[in-house]
Amino acid sequence: MMKNLVVLTGAGISAESGINTFRDADGLWEGHDVMEVATPQGFAANPELVLEFYNQRRKELLRVKPNKAHLNLVALEKHFNVEIITQNVDNLHEKAGSKNVTHLHGELLKARSSKDESLVLDWNKDLVLGDLCAKKSQLRPHIVWFGEMVPMLEKAIEITKKADVLVIIGTSMQVYPAASLVDYIEPKTPIYFIDPKPQISENDFNDLTIIKNIASSGTNKLLELLLQ
Numbered sequence: 230m231m232k233n234l235v236v237l238t239g240a241g242i243s244a245e246s247g248i249n250t251f252r253d254a255d256g257l258w259e260g261h262d263v264m265e266v267a268t269p270q271g272f273a274a275n276p277e278l279v280l281e282f283y284n285q286r287r288k289e290l291l292r293v294k295p296n297k298a299h300l301n302l303v304a305l306e307k308h309f310n311v312e313i314i315t316q317n318v319d320n321l322h323e324k325a326g327s328k329n330v331t332h333l334h335g336e337l338l339k340a341r342s343s344k345d346e347s348l349v350l351d352w353n354k355d356l357v358l359g360d361l362c363a364k365k366s367q368l369r370p371h372i373v374w375f376g377e378m379v380p381m382l383e384k385a386i387e388i389t390k391k392a393d394v395l396v397i398i399g400t401s402m403q404v405y406p407a408a409s410l411v412d413y414i415e416p417k418t419p420i421y422f423i424d425p426k427p428q429i430s431e432n433d434f435n436d437l438t439i440i441k442n443i444a445s446s447g448t449n450k451l452l453e454l455l456l457q
Contacts, residue, residue, distance in 0.1 A: 231310045232309050233312065233392055234305060234310065235391070235394070235396070236302060236312070236314070236396045237314050237398070237400060238313060238316065238400065239316045239398070239400025241399020241400060241423075241443070242296075242321075242398050242399040243296075243319050243321055244443075244444070245298065246293045246295060246296045246299075246321055247292075248289065248290065248317075248321075249289075263375065265278065265279075266279050267374045267375055269376060271374075276358060276367070277358060279370070280355075280356050280369075280370070283356065287337050287353065287354075287355075287356075290319050290337055291353065293321070294321075294324070295321040296444070297448065297449070298399075298445045298448045299321050300325050301445075301451070301452055302322070303325050303326040303327055306327070306328065313327050314331045314388060314410065315330060315332055315333065316333050316400055317332070317334070318336055319337060320338055331384055331385055331388065332381060333382065333385060334373045335372035336371050337371075337372070338352060339371035340352035340369065341362075341369060341370075342363075342369075343367045343368065343369045345364060345366070386413050389410045389411075390415075394420075394455070395411065395414050395419070395421070396420075396421045396422075397411070397421070397422045397423065398448065400424075401428050402428070402429065403428065416435060419438070420436060421437075421438050421451055421454070423442060424439075424442075425443050427439050427441060
C-alpha cells in the first residue's frame with residue numbers, strides 16, 4: 230500500500246519557469262492594483278482591463294515550461310500516491326505529468342459564465358467582451374478573485390486529512406484559506422517545507438523539516454530524504 234503524499238504548492242514553484250510570483254514588493258500585480266484586476270468589483274468597473282490582464286497572463290503561460298520541481302513531483306508518483314493542491318492558476322503541474330492536481334484558485338486556461346459558475350470551458354486564447362456562455366452571459370476568467378468563495382476548499386480539506394506526509398513548496402502559508410489546510414493533518418504527520426526564505430521555524434509544527442532552498446533544488450533534497 231503506497232503512502233499518501235499531499236503537496237501544497239504556491240507561486241514559488243512556478244517562479245523558476247519564468248512566471249512572475251503573485252505580487253511585487255509594493256503590492257502591485259504586474260503594475261496593477263490587485264483590487265482592479267482580481268476582484269468582482271474590479272471586473273464590474275472595467276471588464277476590458279481585467280480581461281486583457283488575464284489575456285497577458287495566459288500568453289505568458291503558453292510560452293513557459295514546467296521546471297525541475299514540477300518534474301520531481303511527478304517522479305514521486307512511482308513511490309507514493311501523490312495529490313497536489315495548488316494555489317497557482319497555471320497548468321505546469323499537469324504539463325509535467327502530475328495526475329492528481331486540485332486548483333484552489335482556479336485555472337488560467339479556463340473561462341466560466343459570469344452568471345453560472347458551474348459552466349466552465351477550456352480556453353487558451355484571448356477572452357474578450359462579447360465572448361458569451363451558452364446562457365448568453367459574458368465569460369470571465371475561471372479565477373477565484375478576492376472576496377469570492379473557494380469552491381475546491383472542501384475537496385482540498387478531504388485530501389489533506391488523508392496525508393501520511395505533507396509537503397509545502399513555494400508558499401508562505403500566510404494566505405487563507407490555503408494556509409488553514411495544515412490544520413487538517415493528523416498530529417504526527419511529517420511536514421517538509423521548501424522555501425528560500427521560510428517565514429516559519431521548526432518549532433511551529435511537530436515533525437517539521439525546513440528545506441531552505443528554491444523549489445528545484447529543494448525538491449531534489451526532498452527526493453533524497455523521502456527515498457533514502
